[in-house]
Amino acid sequence: MPKKPHFSIQPIFTTTQPTNSKCRTPPFTTLLQNPKASSTSLNSTFLNHLKNQRLDSARAVFNKIPSPHVSLCTRMLLAYAHNHNLPQAINLFNQIPSNTKDIISWNSIIRASILCGDFITAVKLFDEMPHRNSISWTTMIHGFLSLGRVVDAETFFRAMPSADKDVATWNVMVNGYCNNGRVNDALRLFSQMPCRDVISWTSIIAGLDRNGKSSQALVFLKDMVSCSGVDISSTTLVCGLSAAAKISDFNAGIQIHCRTFKFGYCCGFDQFVSASLVTFYASCKRMDDAFKVFCEIVCKNVVVWTALLTGYGLNEKHDDALEVFGDMMRFCVVPNESSFTSALNSCVGLEDLEKGRVIHAVAVKMGLENGVYVGNSLVVMYSKCGYTGDALCVFNGIGEKNVVSWNSVIVGCAQHGCGLWTLALFKQMLMEGVESDEITLTGLLSACSRSGMLQKARCIFGYFGRKRSMKLTVEHYACMVDVLGRCGEVEEAEALAMSMPVEANSMVWLVLLSACRMHSNLGVAERAAKRIFEMEPNCSAAYVLLSNLYASLRRWSEVARIRRKMKHNGVVKQPGSSWITLKGLRHDFLCADRSHPLTEKIYEKLEWLGVKLKEQGYVPDQQFALHDVEIEQTEEMLSYHSERLAIVFGLLSTVEGSTITIMKNLRVCGDCHNAIKLMAKIVDREIVVRDSSRFHHFKNGICSCGDYW
DNA sequence: TTAGGGTTAG
Structure with missing residues (x-):
């Protein structure tokens, strides 16, 4: 009888462990093929890779799993979708045997198509799927609304069987209307909802707040608390605080702060609530309270630090803001794009180029310089500190420029009187298909004004006036009056001020008066000044301009009269x-x-x-x-x-x-x-x-x- | 054993 290998029998049947661990052999069970145990181990390795976003490793393990369950396929295809790889997701979905595809896998591949922006495929799959449930419909509707396709969402919502419409579907519609600026439709739908949960209420509160109806949002919050029968969540509190902050409603915010204690969301543990509280107090100009809340936060993340930093900036305490920025670095909290934006804004507030350059260097080190948020802030910082060349250099490096990037560089060049550069940039903006807005027009007109380019200004003003997407504001008319006046067309400027479709404010008449001072046009000046004093009897700039005009014409008695009037009205000239x-x-x-x-x-x-x-x-x-x-x-x-x-x-x-x-x-x-x-x-x-x-x-x-x- | 809805700083 051949001698058996020494490890084969003894360990398996031995119930007591050998005393000498060096002699111990591995349990035989671990060396045998056990399909169930092996599959379980692979499954858990696969899920670990997915959790840690190691997609290739996850797929490699997935390939080793014999006949993977449809749930694993679903997880894998969603991971592909989150990685913007729709072809792989669809390929995997097609490999699932038809008889094992369940409704969850169908809903997931639809969701995957939407996540990757392929709506044609999403609709095709929606048509092909053997059965649909509430989630199938809601996923489609949510997808349409997230892309601004409100009409398609409405079509699906109407076509959806009533029995399938659950509270989540209604919530998606309410939220989608709000996100697309259709707040009245959201309110109508909210009133028609068969039942409402905490997300319904939070959606309408947040939606009203986002659409500039923060007061109404606070009324809804009050109704929710007093008569809805629905418990508020920390998200509801955050939305309420955001509304209170926006309109600086101190009493409402204080009441919400009290609620955070009642519901146990405060105590410095919920970072969303904490950051919102800091912002709320900062918006109400209560930086001491904001700082107190900040100190009570147990674990301070970058958002909480940035909320404090931004709060100081909003309250023009720029030195404190930059100290906070330095502190967060010392506490090893890695600043993000928002932190840089606020810190750079404070450098602008202090007009401190040296600090701005230091922060720029930190941004470069972190690889954030070319991001749109940091890039835009750097453009503004360099422009406002007088360094147009650096501003242009940063602008050129921004990876994906948005309208704010273009506006920042256009306004910056305009402030430096670089009229031709400003127009060249606008031309480039048009060529790249970026939609201009109200700020673009203000920048362009001020550039024309500072460079004496009247004809260009007329063309630009006409072009924007014909744009359907934009409504000319009183500021735009003030800019046009300014260009005309500075270029010597004082009478035409006055005619525009009198005929503009929105009522001229004191700023319009003041720029006209300034032009009159420049071109010694006393008649128009006296009419403009009369209008200003009707609106703002103590406008010191108007007194000074008129007085200087009289002085330049050596009409000293009129100068004395203006000065007496200023003294009588208690108007003090701002010292230079x-x-x-x-x-x-x-x-x-x-x-x-x-x-x-x-x-x-x-x-x-x-x-x-x-x-x-x-x-x-x-x-x-x-x-x-x-x-x-x-x-x-x-x-x-x-x-x-x-x-x-x-x-x-x-x-x-x-x-x-x-x-x-x-x-x-x-x-x-x-x-x-x-x-x-x-x-x-x-x-x-x-x-x-x-x-x-x-x-x-x-x-x-x-x-x-x-x-x- | 996998799928849908609300939130913070700029």
């Missing part, structure tokens, strides 16, 4: 101020300011520049002093305008040859404009001035605005 931000610190200057620690050096340098300016042929233009005082006095006033102090401080504090960027709250005066052109030449620097109207880039004795602003 300029500032420069260096190493994160903002330095402010007023006219003839002597409060800065470096005052002595600033005035010394200003005197030196004054001599150099005269050598270059500079003669102060006294019409910009606009006061009936002696010539020496006016010269002195002009020399110490705030922008000159800020520029000189910049020259003293930065490396030779580097660009200086300063900001001014009012428009730069004509005399300073002349002086700064020469200053840039004398010191051989580029000087960028952002005034209340636009950006001016001064270099080699000329300005980018071509003396037209």
Whole structure:
């Protein structure tokens, strides 16, 4: 008898374990073929791969499963669909024997087709399937609505057997109407529903809120709580908080906050509720409360951090916002696109290019620079900080540009007076088939205004006026009045202001008055000012413009009359101020300011520049002093305008040859404009001035605005 | 043992 192998018998029949584990042989059962055990093990490996989104590994294991159950096929084909691979999903579905295909697998392949955007296949499968249930119909209806095909959804909803219509079907219709802006249809359907659950109520509350009816959303929430008999969920609370935040309804929000305690959703554990509470308090300008909620959150995710960061930004506490951004990085919370958007907005709020560049570098490191959200924010940041070149560079790198990307770069170029670039960008936008909107038109018209392109403005205004999808607003008419007025067509501008289909507001008359000041048209100016004072009796800008116009015509008695009226009405002229931000610190200057620690050096340098300016042929233009005082006095006033102090401080504090960027709250005066052109030449620097109207880039004795602003 | 419905920051 041959000797049996040593492992074959003994271990199987031994019930006690050997004492020496080194001598232990594996249980024989593990070495035998056991179809059931093997299949179970493969199934669980397959499901693990799917759970971890390892599609290829999942398929490899799936292929080893002998006669996989239809449920596994269904899971596999849905995984393909979520990976946008419809051909593989359909191929797999076709391999399932017909007699084993159940309604779930049919519904799943329909869902897969919809997920992959193939509606023709979805409808074909829907027609072919042997039996349909409520889920089959609801899946189709939901798919149509998610693509905006409301009519198709309505057709299916009508054709669906009444017995199959369950609450989910009605909910899909209500939500779909809301998502497609058909809020009245949603309300009608909601009122017709045979029964409503928590999702029905949440859908209508969220839908009303999304469609600008936040007050009504809060009324529905109140009804739900008081008389629906349906318990609210954390999602309902989140939607209610969103509505309260949008309209800053503090009382409603507080009541919802109380409910979060009652239903146990708060205690800092539900991150959706927590983030919504932070946003709500921030919207009500209660940042202390927002911060208190934030501190109570047990596990803070990136959304919660971003809600706080955005809240500080909304409340113009930009330093705090950027501190939050830094903190979240220190706590190893990885910022996402929204975090970057808010942080960059705060850099714009602080006009702090240096911090913006640091955040840009972090975005590049994380590979987010070319994403549409971060890219758009970077375009705005660079444009508003005066760096159009960088803005264009970022814009070109954005992978999938949307209308906001185009608007950002168009408005940015317009602010810098780059009229031709703006029009070229618009042409490119049209060629790429991107639908322009109200903001595009405002950007284009302001570009034409700043570049004196009247004919282009007329064409653009006409083109947008003919667009069915867009309604011209009072802002657009204000822009057109501005272009006409600045280009010297003051009477036509007045005629447009009087005949426009929407009632002209004070802004329209103010831009007309500004044009009158520019072109010394006293008759139109007095009529425009009369309109403004009827609407806004204390409009300081109108008083100043009218007073300056009288002064430029040397009608000093009228100037005195305006000043008396201003004094009588308690109207205070906004003082001109300029500032420069260096190493994160903002330095402010007023006219003839002597409060800065470096005052002595600033005035010394200003005197030196004054001599150099005269050598270059500079003669102060006294019409910009606009006061009936002696010539020496006016010269002195002009020399110490705030922008000159800020520029000189910049020259003293930065490396030779580097660009200086300063900001001014009012428009730069004509005399300073002349002086700064020469200053840039004398010191051989580029000087960028952002005034209340636009950006001016001064270099080699000329300005980018071509003396037209 | 697989399929459908509502939510947060920008």
